[in-house]
Amino acid sequence: MPILAKDIEALIRETFPDAKITITDLAGDGNHYSAEIVDESFREMNRVQQQRAVYASLKGKMDGANGELHALSLTTRAPE
Amino acid sequence: MMVNNHVKCNPEPFAAKHQTYEIQTMSAEEQIKETVTANDVVLFMKGTKQMPQCGFSNHVVGVLQTIGVEFHDVDVLADPAIRQGIKDYSDWPTIPQLYVKGDFVGGCDIISEMTMSGELGELLDKSGVSYSKEAAKKIREGNAK
Numbered sequence: 001m002p003i004l005a006k007d008i009e010a011l012i013r014e015t016f017p018d019a020k021i022t023i024t025d026l027a028g029d030g031n032h033y034s035a036e037i038v039d040e041s042f043r044e045m046n047r048v049q050q051q052r053a054v055y056a057s058l059k060g061k062m063d064g065a066n067g068e069l070h071a072l073s074l075t076t077r078a079p080e
Numbered sequence: 081m082m083v084n085n086h087v088k089c090n091p092e093p094f095a096a097k098h099q100t101y102e103i104q105t106m107s108a109e110e111q112i113k114e115t116v117t118a119n120d121v122v123l124f125m126k127g128t129k130q131m132p133q134c135g136f137s138n139h140v141v142g143v144l145q146t147i148g149v150e151f152h153d154v155d156v157l158a159d160p161a162i163r164q165g166i167k168d169y170s171d172w173p174t175i176p177q178l179y180v181k182g183d184f185v186g187g188c189d190i191i192s193e194m195t196m197s198g199e200l201g202e203l204l205d206k207s208g209v210s211y212s213k214e215a216a217k218k219i220r221e222g223n224a225k
Binding site: 015047048051052055060062073074075 | 136171172173174183184186187188189191193194
């Protein structure tokens with residue numbers, strides 16, 4: 001079940017309203033994306049904590065065989 | 081894997097009956113905990129290091145093998161309980177997952193970033209895990225543009 005880039009962005013945006021979010025459809029199949037999220041709230045977190053927070057914002061869409069999103073490559077950081 | 085785990089923790093003779101019982105009742109969480117404690121470096125992955133079944137798992141296997149890190153692989157596709165169990169254990173929804181000295185390090189993206197930044201090497205140094213510093217440097221230089 002494909003998911004649209006703007007839907008992914010909207011989900012992440014709910015948790016990170018002020019983030020700079022860039023979604024790229026890697027394979028053009030609505031199933032393999034990369035997302036770069038730059039947000040001030042990441043400054044005090046390590047990478048695992050940052051990406052856990054992003055995964056949480058996706059509310060189970062990544063989960064297992066029933067997840068709509070097979071592959072989302074994440075890059076997270078605080079603004080320079 | 082379960083049998084191996086068990087043999088390690090129950091060396092005493094006479095354990096045959098007991099053994100079966102333990103295998104059945106050892107929870108995924110307990111199995112995972114024992115695996116990441118007994119091995120310095122563990123990769124939970126789809127497929128095996130000889131035959132990865134997913135590009136992301138393949139990528140991390142490639143990094144570890146290139147820099148010469150000895151690691152224990154756990155194929156999550158072989159056991160649905162472990163596949164779900166490791167996600168709960170790490171609070172992390174995707175596979176692969178790398179553990180060093182019992183601590184969760186990250187998934188494919190984090191390992192890639194740490195490889196390029198040199199942080200993976202620092203972590204291995206700090207953890208007393210041997211690897212080829214030269215190969216790690218080559219990866220960084222080869223990918224730097």
